[in-house]
Amino acid sequence: MKTYKTEQIRNVALIGNAGAGKTTLAEAMLYEGGILNRRGEVNSKNTASDYTDIEHDYENSVFSTLLYTEFNDKKINIIDTPGMKAFTGAVTSSLNMAETALCVINSGDGIGAGTESAMRIADKLSKPxxxxxxxxxxENANFEKIMEEGKARFGGRLTVVQYPVNPGPEFNQVVDVLKMKMYQWGPDGGKPEIIDIPDSEKEKADALHNELVEKAAENDEALMEMYFDKGTLTEDEMRQGMKLGMKDGTLMPVFCVCAKKDMGVRRLIEFIINIVPTPNEVPVREEMKGKEVKMDESAPASMFVFKTSMESHIGEVTYFKVMSGKIAEGIDLINTTKSNKERLSQIFSVAGKNRTKVTEMAAGDLGATVKLKETKVNHTLSVKEADYKFAPIEFPKPLTMVAVKAVNESDDEKVGEVLHRLRDEDPSYIVNFSKELKQLIVEAQSEYHINVLKWFFDNEYKIEIEFKTPKVPYRETITKAAQSDYRHKKQSGGAGQFGEVHMIIEPYEEGMPDPKAFKIDGKEWVVSLRGTEEHKLPWGGKLVFCNCIVGGSIDARFHPAILKGIMEKMEEGPLTGSYARDIRVCIYDGKMHPVDSNEISFKLAGRQAFSAAFKKAGPKILEPVYNLDVYTPSDRMGDVMSDLQGRRTIIMGMGSEKGYEKISAKVPLKEMSNYTTSLNSLTGGRGWFTFEFDAYDKVPSDVQDDLLKAYEAEQSEE
Ligand SMILES: Nc1nc2c(ncn2[C@@H]2O[C@H](COP(=O)(O)OP(=O)(O)OP(=O)(O)O)[C@@H](O)[C@H]2O)c(=O)[nH]1
Ligand SMILES: [Mg+2]
Known part of the structure; x- marks a missing residue:
C-alpha cells in the first residue's frame, strides 16, 4: 500500500441512530474503493466493521471501528461508531479524530434519539x-418527513443536495441539485447512469438548486456578489461556498443513499473527496504546553492514541492519529504521559478486521500498531526532541453507578482486573474500589452500558458476577452543643491506665467566632481558648480541635492522643458508622494520674467522651445531593416532572434550551438509581441529563429513622 500525503487523506466519522445503516454504509464505501471484493451484511455477521463477538451477538455496533477506503488516489479513513446511546464514549473519541461527521439517518424511521445525541457531540466539537x-x-421511506424533522432538530442548515425520486422498495433514482443531473442505478447499485433531469422533476430540482446556491453563497461576500451578478454559481464556486458553510456550521448538505444496495455511495465518496477538509485544513489539536504543532510531514513525528482493544491472537491493538511528521516502521517514540520509550515495530492501515501492514504514515492519517507497553487512550507518543502532549479527549461524564461483586470470592481480584481492562477500551466507564463503601464501584453511561459489562464476564471471561445497588456515602454531623466527660481507668493488676477528658462539642461553621460560653440544658459553661487546630477531613468538612484546658489538668503531651481518639470516632460515626464532619470540639478539663496516665488512656477517654457527646448533640445523617439538569421534549415535560417529584427533588428552575425544556433540580444521590432507564422510557430516548455533586444535606427524619434501623439490624447480624 502506498503512503498517502496529508493532502490526500480525509477522516470521517459515521454517526447516527442505531440501525441507521452506518456499518452497512461503511461496508459499501470499502467495496466501492476496492478494499472489499464482496459486501458483507450485518445480519450475516460478515462485515468489515462489527467484527467482534459481542457485536455479532447484539447485531449492533458496540465499539468504534477504524476502516479506510481508497478512491481516486485519496485515502478516506472512516470511523464507524455505535448508535446506541450507551456508547456515547466511542462517538466522542471518534469525532475528536475525524475532521468531518457523516450523520446517517434511517429514512424509514426518522431522525431518532441516538442521532440527536451524536449530533450534540458533533456540534460541541464544531465538526462539519x-x-x-x-x-x-x-417500505415507509419518507424523505420529506426526515427533512422536516431534521430542520426542527438541527435548524435551517439542513440543505438538499440530493433528493430521491422514487423512495420505497423500487428506489433507484436520485436528483442531484448540485450537479443538476439524475443518478439512476440498476438492481445491484454500484456505478450509476448519469442522465438529464426529466421534465417532471425540473421545477422541483430548479427550486432546490436555487436554495442550495443561495446557501452556498451566503458564507462569502465575493460569492454573494457573483451570485447577484450572474444569478447563479459554477459548480466549483458552489463547492467553495459549501465548504465554508459546512465549516461555519451553517450548511449541512443532504445526500441520498441505499447502503444495502450500494446506491449513491460512490457519489457520496466523491463529494467527501472534493469538499471535506483535509487533516491540515483544520486547527491542530491543542498541545498542553502551548507548543505550536504543525500537521506537516516535515515536522517532528508525533501521534495521539484514541482507542485500544484486545484482539484474539494479537493482544492489545493501539489506534492512533499521526499528529505531525511521519512515522515509520521501527521508530522509537516517547510516551509523554508515562515517560517510557515505545517502539512501533509494525504499523497498519486498518479496515476493521483486515489490517494491512504499511512502512510509514504521514501526518493526519489514522492507523494502528501492536505490542506497546504502557500506552493507553489519550496518550501522546512523540519523538524525544518534540516532547508533545496533546489535549486529552473529554469523555462523557458517567450518569449512573453500580457495585460489582464476584459471585465466588476467589474471583474478586480477577473481576477488578477485567473491569480495568474494559475501562481501558471504553474510558467512559470509571472503575474504583471505594474504601469508604467497601465496594467495587463502576460508573457508566446507563444501566444498559452496565449490562454490557456482564456480557463480557459471561461470554469472554466466564466469571460469574453480580450487580448491587451501591451504598450511599452518608455523613454524620450534629445540630447543637453538648457536653460530656469520660474517665478511662484500669487499675487491676500490672501497669494501670488512667485518663479523664471533659469536652463540649458543637456544630462547626466556616467563620464562626471563637468559643467563649455555652448554655447546654440550662447550664452555663465558660471556656477560655488557648489554641485551635483545624483539620480538613479527607472525606469533606472539618474537625476543629480547641484547647481550653485550665490549669494544666491534662499535659500537652496527651493532646494528640485525645485528638486521635476523636478522629477514630469521626471515621466511623456513632450513628451509622459513616464519616462524621463539621464539628468543633473544646476540651476544657480532665485529670491525670501521676503513674498510670499514658497515651492509650487519653485516646480511649477522648473517643468515649466524643461518642457520648455526639449522641446528645442532635446528631443527623447527611446525604450527598446532586445538581441535576434534565432536558426533555416539551410534550413529555409533565411525566418527567412527576417522576422527579417522586425522587425527593427540589426544583430550582425551568427554561427552554435548543428546542428542549430544561428542568434544574437538586436531587439526593440515593434517588437517582435507574434514572437513565426511567428518563429514556419517559421520553422515548430523547431526554438527557447532566448531574454533578453539589453538597451534603440533612436527610428527612423518616429517612434517618429508616437508616438507623437498617444499621442496627446490620450490626446485630454481624
Ligand atoms: N433496506 C435497507 N436496509 C438497510 C440499509 N442499510 C442498512 N440496512 C439494514 O439495517 C440494519 C442495521 O444496519 P447497520 O448498518 O447495522 O446500522 P448501524 O447504523 O450500524 O447500527 P448501530 O451499529 O446499531 O448503530 C441491518 O440489518 C442492515 O442490513 C438500506 O439502505 N436499506
Ligand atoms: Mg453499526
Whole structure:
C-alpha cells in the first residue's frame, strides 16, 4: 500500500441512530474503493466493521471501528461508531479524530434519539456534518418527513443536495441539485447512469438548486456578489461556498443513499473527496504546553492514541492519529504521559478486521500498531526532541453507578482486573474500589452500558458476577452543643491506665467566632481558648480541635492522643458508622494520674467522651445531593416532572434550551438509581441529563429513622 500525503487523506466519522445503516454504509464505501471484493451484511455477521463477538451477538455496533477506503488516489479513513446511546464514549473519541461527521439517518424511521445525541457531540466539537438519508428502499421511506424533522432538530442548515425520486422498495433514482443531473442505478447499485433531469422533476430540482446556491453563497461576500451578478454559481464556486458553510456550521448538505444496495455511495465518496477538509485544513489539536504543532510531514513525528482493544491472537491493538511528521516502521517514540520509550515495530492501515501492514504514515492519517507497553487512550507518543502532549479527549461524564461483586470470592481480584481492562477500551466507564463503601464501584453511561459489562464476564471471561445497588456515602454531623466527660481507668493488676477528658462539642461553621460560653440544658459553661487546630477531613468538612484546658489538668503531651481518639470516632460515626464532619470540639478539663496516665488512656477517654457527646448533640445523617439538569421534549415535560417529584427533588428552575425544556433540580444521590432507564422510557430516548455533586444535606427524619434501623439490624447480624 502506498503512503498517502496529508493532502490526500480525509477522516470521517459515521454517526447516527442505531440501525441507521452506518456499518452497512461503511461496508459499501470499502467495496466501492476496492478494499472489499464482496459486501458483507450485518445480519450475516460478515462485515468489515462489527467484527467482534459481542457485536455479532447484539447485531449492533458496540465499539468504534477504524476502516479506510481508497478512491481516486485519496485515502478516506472512516470511523464507524455505535448508535446506541450507551456508547456515547466511542462517538466522542471518534469525532475528536475525524475532521468531518457523516450523520446517517434511517429514512424509514426518522431522525431518532441516538442521532440527536451524536449530533450534540458533533456540534460541541464544531465538526462539519454531512447528512446521509439512508434506507430509501424502505417500505415507509419518507424523505420529506426526515427533512422536516431534521430542520426542527438541527435548524435551517439542513440543505438538499440530493433528493430521491422514487423512495420505497423500487428506489433507484436520485436528483442531484448540485450537479443538476439524475443518478439512476440498476438492481445491484454500484456505478450509476448519469442522465438529464426529466421534465417532471425540473421545477422541483430548479427550486432546490436555487436554495442550495443561495446557501452556498451566503458564507462569502465575493460569492454573494457573483451570485447577484450572474444569478447563479459554477459548480466549483458552489463547492467553495459549501465548504465554508459546512465549516461555519451553517450548511449541512443532504445526500441520498441505499447502503444495502450500494446506491449513491460512490457519489457520496466523491463529494467527501472534493469538499471535506483535509487533516491540515483544520486547527491542530491543542498541545498542553502551548507548543505550536504543525500537521506537516516535515515536522517532528508525533501521534495521539484514541482507542485500544484486545484482539484474539494479537493482544492489545493501539489506534492512533499521526499528529505531525511521519512515522515509520521501527521508530522509537516517547510516551509523554508515562515517560517510557515505545517502539512501533509494525504499523497498519486498518479496515476493521483486515489490517494491512504499511512502512510509514504521514501526518493526519489514522492507523494502528501492536505490542506497546504502557500506552493507553489519550496518550501522546512523540519523538524525544518534540516532547508533545496533546489535549486529552473529554469523555462523557458517567450518569449512573453500580457495585460489582464476584459471585465466588476467589474471583474478586480477577473481576477488578477485567473491569480495568474494559475501562481501558471504553474510558467512559470509571472503575474504583471505594474504601469508604467497601465496594467495587463502576460508573457508566446507563444501566444498559452496565449490562454490557456482564456480557463480557459471561461470554469472554466466564466469571460469574453480580450487580448491587451501591451504598450511599452518608455523613454524620450534629445540630447543637453538648457536653460530656469520660474517665478511662484500669487499675487491676500490672501497669494501670488512667485518663479523664471533659469536652463540649458543637456544630462547626466556616467563620464562626471563637468559643467563649455555652448554655447546654440550662447550664452555663465558660471556656477560655488557648489554641485551635483545624483539620480538613479527607472525606469533606472539618474537625476543629480547641484547647481550653485550665490549669494544666491534662499535659500537652496527651493532646494528640485525645485528638486521635476523636478522629477514630469521626471515621466511623456513632450513628451509622459513616464519616462524621463539621464539628468543633473544646476540651476544657480532665485529670491525670501521676503513674498510670499514658497515651492509650487519653485516646480511649477522648473517643468515649466524643461518642457520648455526639449522641446528645442532635446528631443527623447527611446525604450527598446532586445538581441535576434534565432536558426533555416539551410534550413529555409533565411525566418527567412527576417522576422527579417522586425522587425527593427540589426544583430550582425551568427554561427552554435548543428546542428542549430544561428542568434544574437538586436531587439526593440515593434517588437517582435507574434514572437513565426511567428518563429514556419517559421520553422515548430523547431526554438527557447532566448531574454533578453539589453538597451534603440533612436527610428527612423518616429517612434517618429508616437508616438507623437498617444499621442496627446490620450490626446485630454481624
Ligand atoms: N433496506 C435497507 N436496509 C438497510 C440499509 N442499510 C442498512 N440496512 C439494514 O439495517 C440494519 C442495521 O444496519 P447497520 O448498518 O447495522 O446500522 P448501524 O447504523 O450500524 O447500527 P448501530 O451499529 O446499531 O448503530 C441491518 O440489518 C442492515 O442490513 C438500506 O439502505 N436499506
Ligand atoms: Mg453499526
Amino acid at each position: 456534518v454531512i447528512a446521509v438519508a439512508n434506507g430509501l428502499d424502505h
